[in-house]
Amino acid sequence: MSSPSSALKGLCPSPFLQESAFPDTGGFIPGRFCMPLPELQNLTCCLPCPSTDWTYPDGFESRTEIANWVNVAAFILSVYLILSFVVLPVKYTHRHYLSVCLTLGVVFVELAFIIPLAAKPEQCLNEITPNDMQTSGVCAISGAFLLFGGWAIVIWVFCRALALHLQICWEVVPGDKFFYASLAFGWLIPIIGLALTLSLTGVSFRFGNVCHINHRDALQDFWGPLLAFAAMGLVLQFITIGYCVHVYMKSILDDKPTTNSSSQAPTYSTSVKSMTARQTYRRVKKLVQLQWRGASIVLVMIAEVVFFAVVFVSMDNSTQINEQLLHKATPWLTCLVLAQGDKEQCMPYTRGLVKSEGVVLAVLIVLGLSGFWCLMFLGRWAMAHGWMEFFRTKVRRQNEFVSADARRLSIDPRTYEMLSGTGPQLNIQTPDRVLTSPQSQSIFSPEPDSKQDRFSPARAYVNPQTSYSYPRPPSQLKEWDPRSTHARPGEIGKGFDTKIYPG
Template sequence: MSSTSSLGGSCPVPFLQQSLFPDTGGFMEGRFCMPLSTLQPNLTCCLPCPMTDWTYSDGFEARTEIANWVNVAAFVLSIYLLLSFAVLPVKYTHRHYLSVCLTLGVVFLELAFIIPLATKPAQCFNEITPNDMKSSGSCAISGAFLLFGGWAVVIWVFCRALALHLQICWEVALGDRSFYTALVLGWLVPVVGLALTLSLTGVSFRFGNVCHINHKDALQDYWGPLLAFAALALVLQFVTIGYCIQVYVKSLLDDKQTTNTSSQPPTYQGSMRTVTARQTYRRVKRVIELQWRGASIVLVMIAEVVFFSVIFVSMDNSTQVDAGLLQKSEPWLTCLVANKGDKNKCLSLASGLVKPEGIVLAVLVVLGLSGFWCLIFMGRWSMTHGWAEFFRTKLFRKNEFVSADARRFSNDPRTYEMLSGATPQLNITTPDRALTSPRMRTEFSPTDTKQDPYGSGRAYVTPVSSYSHPMPPSQHKDWDPKLTHAKPMELFGKAGEMNIYPG
């Protein structure tokens, strides 16, 4: 049956005649058109835009907005994570530039889904042509954020996997050189990849209100390099995990061997191997305890990228309009014409042409979960304590007495030394030999209180049995051996000299 409407022209319902829509803009390759020479020579008919309205059930476009709102929630969590990294001390966040940059890449992905919620873009340039980045500013911005965010996430996941591999397997200490190298690699590659992709391939509305990469050269320009970096990161991660398992098993075997042969004296080489294995195990265990969050998010992000890439590439290939697709979709198109455009009666025939609706929605939602994964693996409970401390000290600070401000209140040193008003007692313990020198006795005279900085002094009383001061020569007595039990000893001199006896 021919359509009586002016837009349909000579095409049957629900198709529209292509010649009635000049090529003035939009994504021309996104039209779903086929020649119908059996009805009229040089007659080409097209499905109305958007094509998803005919291949999926009613409300599919509205359900795709679920992914947009999931990204809104993830965006809030990502901003909280970035603010924690920027404001709170390191002891609460344990921030690292790899974590910060990966979170920024996820934020770009989330912005790609948030922008269409605010702009409400029109998916179609006209009745049969979808919009692209040249005909829609919202399409250009959302598509650029999506491509750049995908590149940034994959590159920073690769940098994290490489850093973990170097630390564990090669014992490489990452310094300033690795820091600047990672920054250049992590942001320059996404910028270059985005520029090449937009200039060679472009983005347009494929499904939903977010622009995706076009089919032309997409595998060579975007999906191929992206999957290559993801595969390399995955290989590095598996090699690192395998090395950790090897170290763990080796440490167990060394411990078992040492226990079984403890009765025999161990050889030097065997003991050195055991110590080396234990040291390696302790080092690897320590690194894993510090980096298990980063290793986990690497695996999760790679799984997301691979899932999204495989599904989208297969969808892209299945919806590319060519002779094979037209031949495959002939039963579905005939059904639409026979039922005068009632798509619900022909959805079963369209299911073999496109991916199931559940898989498409799952892909979009999984991309929105990236922000949740970042908070789960890179966020810490200590951040809540850090924010509580931040608000308590910055917003609800009370006037407290501190020693730095004490000089404003009084010049008395006892106020800022926090001493009591009572006069303290001086207790100085001096060795006995310190007062044997006249100079020392003069400086530490017990009766001198003129230079006492702590107030009035007390008189020093010399104990009865004290020998800490010298006695006058007149008080010394000669030693009399008769008063003791000592035996006198003769001292014989040389010939002509007098004998000397003690006493």
């Protein structure tokens, strides 16, 4: 840590710097750690920037980069998950718009930690002033991605909890209206929230190389609404879980016999209202088996958001310069003056002033684990098989070729190889045929699994001569000869219609 010049120190004791030596030319002015000293001609002295260098042991800034690298690994997994949703058929991924949008929100948070890792921004504008979004472009981008991603995660978690609650508790299957409403609600709310937060509060370097929201009006603009949606999603999730437990307990105590099997839905004779407890339990059990991944990721994401919000708000409140903080920090500040800026001797006095280093690193690392949770709960092992099949198909298509004689054979039909020459028509061995038109297949339709369905030649159908599956002209039928049977010639036509019908 380089020692500042005596001109910057002014009349302030070491290691403090005189605030009047640094005009208000930009940066996050409220982020300065300054205090007035009435006994020294009403001077205001400030700690050098960044203030975390004085409240945490050496190497704290480098250890916060662990969270950045965790987000790099999580970003790779998130990209793999999104590419699987886009490229692979739905039978491998079981993709859903709620899962895709939630993963995109996690990607924005991961980018907020990856960009500073590559750009290496300067945290301080001058010796006592930290940079903010007005003086650092990296700060503005990383802070915007962090706020937007946090909003997107909470809103889409709420939408998923609402959809699960409607399906299990109210037997309402979300349709197109819920789809369009979720898309509008899930992306417009984060955009509006980001615009309000940046315009009213802003972001700056608080700790580490990622910009976080400032203290002024942060609780009203960001943390309050964010925690409100998280709380609503958590309440919906708990109500859904409570309903499942209620149905399970009721099914155990139900003694009425059931006639419908577990795989049958209520028919016209058995309405939903008259379903027994055991039938309701079977229906809820199926929904839970299908939706347990979504329910789990809702609980995990809400727990992460609440943990990050509680820790950061408490850190934010503990670093605000006021008379209470100055009175609480007097032993530590006095120690720094007496030790001539040797912070190692004064570390015991900082325990009650800021959160411990372990808690800060934990909240940053846990925030970076969102990508791992997405892959764990939204990913499937079938995706690996889907990618293997995808690349195997690509290799096969590259190895396929068309012979140079194919054009000549297609022009001269006499050169085709005949399977049979005794039938009434020529049976020609044709190349592979597509049984379904390309327009009728989409990325959601299952592909053929067997190798023979894709690459074996289609055999031409040979119609038997004795087949009556289609009408024949009368000229091809032979008249009945009574001499070829034991019938008497005089009995021809008795009791029978002698008119000949086509076979």
